[in-house]
Amino acid sequence: MLNCKQVVDLASKSLDDSVSWQQHWRMKLHLMMCSNCRRYIKQLKFLQKVVLTMDGQNSKIALSAQAKERIRNAFAATHIAKK
């Protein structure tokens, strides 16, 4: 019988990769009887959703004027080298 700590680690693994069917069933069996673990897994799935919808693009963060200038110069130097 798996304990909660093992189920928690296994649940995380199943989000990234596959788990064997034996492990899968042992986990299911545990979840049938453990509401706290069910809740935990539900929350992990939500975290995964947040992370996967997070692309960093819905912010106003932008390159600073100095950084742009520096990149532009470096880029221009390559241009000339390539001519």
Add this chain to the structure above:
Amino acid sequence: MPDSIREQAGNWLNDYGDMLYRYALLRVRSEATAEDLVQETLIAGFQSFENFNGKSSVKTWLMGILKHKIIDFFRKNCREKLSLNDSDLSEDLIAYQFDEQGHWKVELVDWKTPDQNLCDKQFQRIFHQCLSRLPKRMLDLFMLRTIEGVSSEDCCEILGFGSNNQLWVALSRTRMKLRSCLDSQWFREN
């Protein structure tokens, strides 16, 4: 190289610079590094523009180059083989949450309608704060494996994990920390 391409490439910085920068910054979490990566990406894109086949947009193509640059960056910065310490494995949190038989000691609070938070600006801010509190290499791993979708084998190689098993445990503990932070900073407050 025709002048039209040169001209077009000159606009990349204005057209895609910020987008590439945000993408890189989220993953490497250093402004200076993210700026360097954007620069390297634009230059590499320009130098290899002959290879651009036009099947995807320039934007997608530049993103592809940036992804490689990000992975290279992690690879270069994780030369030493890492051994996971207690803080990485969240031993304190484990001891707080589980008893010696590995059963829960605490009762988790139900997160009511969590999906409503997805677009909430304040929630996003707290989420990023929680991410930034994670140990650096745990966050690196989380970024590469979960966000960037790099395979486990490659993550092990890039970040110097000894085995896949170490990597799974590390990822699990990263999520555990993140969950706990979000729980206390957001869900119990709202």
